[in-house]
Amino acid sequence: MNEGPARVAEGEVTVGTVGTVGLLVVDAIGQLCPVPVLRVSQGIKQLKVGDEMEVWATDPGSKSDIAAWTRMTGNELVTVSEEDIHQEHRVGLEADVERKSDSSVHAYKFRIRKMR
């Protein structure tokens, strides 16, 4: 996470560049299905083929869901990782998520490449 644009406010997306490819950051932390996938599908429309998207989500279903979405739409899921995000880095968390943990929350980080 030392490259590309900074995290953005909940629901917002930003487009930056890493090297020559565009990078879009999508924050779906604290959101439930289907919101993460809907944000991914909206976000990918802003990209050109070969551009990439970094998606953050906490819904445990999103790990399987975003992989399924890339299979159905013919895009590439480049990497999936899991990270504990600290309070100060958490943006747009819903009340329920915040209540569960006082310091950090477990999040999935997806890297998706637009293929078509």
Added chain:
Amino acid sequence: MALVERQVRNGAEESGKRATKLVLVVTKDTLDQVYPPLILATTAAASGLEVDVYFTFWGLKLLDRRSHRKTKLASVGNPALPMPNILGMLPGMTAVTTSMMQRKIKKYWPTIPEMMLQAKEMGVRFHACSPTMGLMGIRKEDLIPQTDDIVGASTFLDWATSPGTATIFV
């Protein structure tokens, strides 16, 4: 966890080709029976599927401008609610359970009318069931403008049985 992914992959491989169209049937007008098909409709559209939603029986109330914004959560006959079942019969209880559920839902999802608009913007088609209209005295003028057309069982079956289509009845 890995099992889910494996099943999904095997399913797609076995059938050879994946369905490209989804037909949903909505027969009820309660929060718990409307959100699931709307979530599937929007997600399917976001995944590149062509989506048709057939609103029939109580489900048609969602296309009726008079009841479009009035979907409730039943307090009677719903043992999953966190209260003694007998209380569900009290006057005003449906309003109480509905507003409790709506408050909870609001944190995560759009309202039902908002989600229907979102689905339309994504290309989902809405169809009104013609016999239900006759049965419930709903006229063409009563339908919200997002309604694509009024059709009956044969038209629905024509879609449901066309190649590459998956159908879900709610």
